[in-house]
Structure formats: C-alpha cells, structure tokens
Amino acid sequence: MEPRVAIVGVGHAGFAPITAGLSYKELMFQAAERAYDDAGVDVRADVDSFVCCSEDFLEGTSIFDEYVPDQLGAVHRPVQTVAGDGLFGIVTGTMLIRSGVANVVVVEAHSKVSDVLTLGSIEHFALDPVWNRPLVPSVLAVAGLDMNAFLERTGLTEEHCALVAAKNRCNALDNPRAAYPADLSGDDVDDSAPLWWPLRELEVAGRADGCVVVVLAAEDRVRDLTEAPVWLLGAGWSSGSPTLESRTWGEADFVRRAAQRAYAMAGIRDPAEEIDLAEVDDTYAYKELQHVEALGLAEPADLGDLVQEGDLEPEGELPVNVSGGALAQGNLFEANGLARVLECVEQLRGEAGERQVEDVQVAVAQSWPGVPSTSAAVVVLGRDEGPS
C-alpha cells in the first residue's frame, strides 16, 4: 500500500511587483530557508528529492534546470524540473513518495517575471507557430474568446465577473503578502478599459515576482517533523486540447477531469458539501467562476446568485480565493499553484491571521498554466489524514 503524503513545511518570498536587487537564486534561497525552518528539516540530511517548476522562456535561460540546485541545498541530490505550474510539482512529489523512491521531497516554483522585458512577445510564442501566430495578435485574445463562450453558455454576465475581481482585490486587504490589494467595487472593475472584450483591464492579474517552497513527507516521517501536518488527500491532473481549433471553448473540461481524479483518491463524493475552502486559478476573473464550476463546487445556474449574494466571500458558504488569488496576490506564473497551496496550508493550520476562515477541515487547490494552455492540476488538502 502506498504511503500517505503530507505537507510539513511551507515558505515564501517576494510576492511583489518587482524584487529589485535580488537575483532569482537569492529569492529562491529566502523561500527555501523559511520552508526548511517551518518543516524543521536539515535539507542536506533529510531531503531525498527535489522538484522545481519552470518554463525556459520566462527565465530567459535555455535548460533553466541547470541553475536550481545550489540555492535549494540540492547539490548532488536527485533534482528534476517539471515544465509547468507548481501544482504539477506537488503531484510529482506525491508520486515520488508513493513510489517509495523518496520519503521527503521539496517542491519549488518561482516567478522573476520583472526581469522579462518582452512578456507579450514570449506569451505569443506559446501559440501554434503555423496556424495561430499569424492570425491571433495576443494570447489575451484567446482569453477574451473563451470568456465570451463561457458567458454565452452559462448565462453569467460581465457584472458577475467584475464582482469576482472586486472580491479578490478586497480579500487581499487582509493578506500581508499580496502585491495588489485594493478596495474596489464591481462598478470600478466594470468601468475599466476593455482589453479583449468582454475581458477588462481590472479582470487580468497583474504580474508579480515570488517564490514558494513546499516540503512533502511520507506518513512515517510526518509525525517526527510536525504536529500540524496538512494531509494530501487527493491529487489529479489532466490535459485538454492545446489546439485552438479543437478545444472546448468556454469550459474547463481538463479541470473537471483533474478534479474527478483528485476527489476519487480523496473519497470525496459531494465536493460542494465536503469542501470548506477553495483556492482556484483566477488569472482572469471569469476563470474563477469557470473553475468553480469545473471543480463541481456549484452548478452554472447557481453561480450568478452565489456571486451576488456573497457566498464566495470569506464569510460565505463557499469561500473562494480568500487569499485574494492571482488577481490580488499577483500573477506568479509557475508559482501560482503553490501560492494556492500556501493559502490552503495556512487556513488548515489556523495560521491565516485576519483572513482566517472558521473551521476549515478540507480545502481544494487548483491551477492552470495560463493561455493558451489546457491543463490543470487539483489537490485536496485536509487536517485529518483521511482514508488510507
């Protein structure tokens, strides 16, 4: 039987529009030191394997995995890079532990996007070089197309999406690490400039630098390391169609499949009932609603009322992105998924300060690597270790 897996330490650094004067290595070192301290591990003695998550073009280095070991204490250790979001790193670390090849695994992801001078051009290079680049001027256009299809299908409105953006920016007023907290109303968002209609300026997450490091351990090691483990109850991941011409517009089918796998592993039958808190991707405001639906937390027909009646707010029935999400913490690119996990861990431990939600027993974190990708990872985290 595969061992259970728990998160025994988290650390972060940055979460700011720029981190001037610090190199990416120094940013990673800060987050790693804090995570190891939190976990009470001696990294050179206790950690068996390391998983880093990065994309070359955002780093400006081909084969970026070259440059990760030193600042993580990972020299002469098993280290691998996952090209994608940090939540895929959590999935990978979980597999390493369950396979028996490691007992303690470190997962790292960061953003040093302030170093990138031509982000738009690089993001454009994620589109199919032959079919799409000549036609589609910006990846934001893909988000606009998807948002419109989502609104058409569900009957939700631009106002609902604007309320989500306002909620998340306001939530972050209680989050000391957030890069973009703001006291905004839905009208403020609705009045902002349309970029790729129906997508508006204040519905797009601003970019930020930051690093998150997470320490995972097999159940045999967990009790030695911490009195407050956060158990990884379920993990799922899935791809959709990266090809623009054959994807399901307006629907995150890949999130739905990832969630189904994660819930099956966690023994969750009724997610809306059993999950107390959700941290979901909100790189664009409409994405939060699309992902809440795909995670099975609400029916599309009910989503509008949930938004308008405040049920997704911290005091509501289903708190979503209490951290402020990417809209308020900043778009941390590959680190977005780990930022979701960080918030869930703090909430489950009761360490979320002003924004602590009462009695959180089970939380779900979900990520998406951004336009034009169609892949997602979902993890279910809990205070109790759950089914074996």
Add this chain to the structure above:
Amino acid sequence: MGAGMTRFMRRAQETGKELAWEASRAALESCELTLDAVDAVCLTSAPDAFDGVHMKGEYLSDGAGAFGRPFIRTYVGGGSGVFTAIQGWYTVASGMADVVLVVAEEKMSSTQPHPQAAFLTIFDNVLERPLGPNLLWIFALEMNRYMSAYGLDKRDIAAVAVKNKRNAADHPAALLGRSDITVEDVLASETLAWPVQRLDVSPVSDGAVALVLASEEAAERITDRPVWIQGVGWNLDTAYWTNRDLVFPEYVRNAARAAYAMAGVTEPRKQIHIAEPYDPFDYKELHHLEGLMLFDPGTAPEAARDGVLNRDGDLPSCPSGGLLGVGNPIAAAGLMKVAELFWQLRGEAGARQVPGSPERGVAQAWGDLMQVGTVVVLGNEGGPPTTATRLPDSPTPPASTPGHPLTEAEFRGATGAVEDAVDARYAWDAGVAISRFLGGLREGRILGRECRGCERVLVPPRMFCERCFRGTDAWVEVEPTGVVQTFSICHVSWDMKPLETPEIPAVIAIDGSSGGFLHVLGEVDPQEVRVGMAVEAVWKPVAERTGSILDIAYFRPVRGGAP
C-alpha cells in the same frame, strides 16, 4: 511493453507534434495496444528555444496522446530522455496509473540560423554570456581536462566514434551510420574547438521515441515477454561548474549508485551485460562508463582501443550506434537508449543484436552544464512469474521507420516553411552577491565570499553556501591571478562559421579561492598554453569598465610563471 521511434533526421518534414505522434503510434502498435489503454502520458523535450514555442509541453501534448489524460512534461536538459523513462516508472510505481505512454520529442532544425542558437542562453546570464561562449567550449574544456588528467591518447577516444558509427550502420533509424569509417578519418576531420574535431561530435537531429510502461498486473495482460525496470537514479551537481574538477562525473556515479542499489546490482562490471551510456561526444561515452562504475577512472579509453566495447566485446557499449551514429535529437536520443536495451533484452535488435542473450543493461544520459546524470537499469527479470501468453509480440523497430527527411533546398522550397523570431529580452537582477562582485571588477578587484562552515572562499561569490546550505559569512578579496584548470582552442563561431583568429576559452582557478570562472586567454600563442599555467587578469582601462565580467579583458600568462 513496447517501443517505437521515428528516423533520426537532419531535418524532418514532420512538425514536433507529428514526430511525437509517429513514435507514440509505433510504440503502441509494437505491443498491440491502442491509446484507450493508456492512463497517463509522460513527455520530455529539451529547450523550448529549439521549437520556438513557449510552454512547448502544452503544445506537444496532443501529439503525444495526452488529450483528456493526465500529462506532465519533465525536463533535465540532455538527461531528459532517460529521465522520462524514470518519470514513467514512478507514475506507475506510485499507483497513479497502470499503463503509461512515455514520449521524447526533439525538433532542433527549426532554430535558425543554427540549432546552437538555443544553447547561447544556457550559460550564466551575468558572468558567462558576455564572453560569447559557444556550446563546443564546455565540451572541449571538459575533454581536455579528462585527457590531461590521465595522459590519454586521442586515438583511443576516436575509437568510440568509429565503433558507434559502424554500429549505427545496422540501425534503420540512423542518420550517420558508416560501416567503413576508421580512426584516421576521425583524426583527420576538421578541428572545431581543440581537442574536439568534427567526427568526435554527434549531429543535430530531429526525431522522437516512445515507450509503453505498465504495472506488474497490467503487464501480465499485455505481453509474455516484459522487460523490467529494475532500478532508477538521477542526480544534479552544482551549477557553478567552474568550481568543480571536470575530470570525473560524480553526478553520474551518484545516480548509478541509486539505480544499482534499487536493482540489487553490487558488482556492475559483472552484472551489467550491455551499456548505453550517453555519447554526444566520443569522450563522453568513456567518461560515463567510468561514472557508471563499469571501468576505473581513466581506463575506459583502453577498453575502447582493445575492442572491449564492441558489439561482440566483453561489455558492448552503445550497440545502437548511440548519438554519434544514430543521431542526437536531444531528449529523443536519451530515450532511444532505453528503447535499444528493450529490443536487445528481448532479442529483437536484428542485425544489432548483442550475442549471448544479455539479461541486464544500463542506459544513461547526461546534460545541463555537465551536471546531471540519469540512469535506468533494465532486465529480463524483476516482476512476478508470468503465465499469460495472450498476444504475440511483433518485431521492432518496424520494417518501415516513420519520418520524412528534407534537404535544405526542399525545406526552403516547401509550402509551410514559416519564419518567425521571438523578441525575448530580459534585464536580470544580478543580485546581492554578483552585484558586489561586478562592482569589485570595476575597481580592478576580484571579490569572493567566505563560508566558515566548509572553509571555502567562493568565487564567483554567493550569499549562500550550496554545500552547507547556510548564509556565507564575509567578503574577501583574492588575487587577480590563477592557474589554467583546462582550456580549448576554438576555431568556429556558435553557428559553425570559421573564426579568423581562434579563441582560447579557459577555466581559471583563482588563487586564494576554492573556485574560479570561465574567461578567455590572450597575449599567448595557442600552442603554448598548458593546463596548470599561471595566469593573471588583464584589466580594461578604468574609463572603459562598466561593472561586467568583460572588465577583465582576458587572462595572460604570468611573466616568469610556470610554462
């Protein structure tokens, strides 16, 4: 369960997605499965810069059969191809999937004007890129270090290139098989970056390879002749490659130890019957055979000379033909080695078959800044006794290996040659440590950081010690002098154009420090340079210094110093 590959080609007509699909289809057909049987897909591909696609894993995913499936792209530079087999192993061993499709794709030919463009940005963004290094430099520097340390004869190293290109003549997917090549041909080929000559190097290529892995339970349903993954290991060394001795690949040994321990291999030389070590350059195969503990350090070259590594030798090495013979589409080339062991251990390697019914083999890949080792041990035993005999196994690789090679003229004339250039510009924070180091250079001083934990002086400096994993303690100034740890004489630019004046890159071990850095030598006849030569920094005039590694114009021999 199964394996498949495309031809390895200088330039494929297929897109990356199409290459991934062809290899995946061949692998599934080889074990008579369809995509429906696949629970998860593991993919690898080397730098995004080759394909010119950001988030290349996402782009390739549907070509690799990942639509609607769990899919992750892992990546460890040149070590990726073997690593993705490891990824497949833990995806199954973790209980998260029963049948996994493992795909490695590489399309290097898209990069213009030369695939080496993708390698220009593998070097340190602040300290190395301003020197204009090209990929050949680091191989030449490592090769020279290896040869100097053991007093090796270039002829013995060239024997590896001969063996592999001859072996590849029997491989239906090979790009550079040559049954008539001799050591003299290798030694007479153009010198690119001394001691590296053209025939010491594997070719840039396009291609893809795929494997099907299954759990014990699923394997029983699928085949009566499974080949088992007995052991896996991977390991990464420091990125400060100029702070290491390049003579021995410690990271390969670390990875091999882990894989052997898992496989129950205690005497590798006796218990391993075939090796597929990574051979992008001929000396690398020898270096890696030593790292894999199949030969003592410095002794693999004589084994190459004496025929021990031949297909009918005592330890057949690269019976596939390796990267030197089959080709080097980076990530795909690594997985090709695992596929070769699969075919060899099943006795399905045809004209390439190693005699004597080999039962265990090791595949290894290597990459990054001479820094990563990935190792897989395969064997005929390892699972439960099998009783089922449901499906016949078709011989592989298939008679017609997929892939459409294009000449340069065909490519330029073809409909569908689409040009584009990414505008990728960056302004990196040099950081706390390197900013001060660069400030020191502007003042004509070389600064290091002292770590009192391991009593080292770190040059280039860092605010943390990677060995002790603690903050470093104090700034120290060291002398602007050092010794040449290794050097090369480079005759070509990164896009393989001849240089009028050869460049002399060198790793300088800085006096009073535990490290050193990459720079170039000047005021010296290339033929006079020796490993161990004492050198000093020649500074640019104060007014021209900008706080850059180029504030040192070059290093030159110390007058009256060691020759």
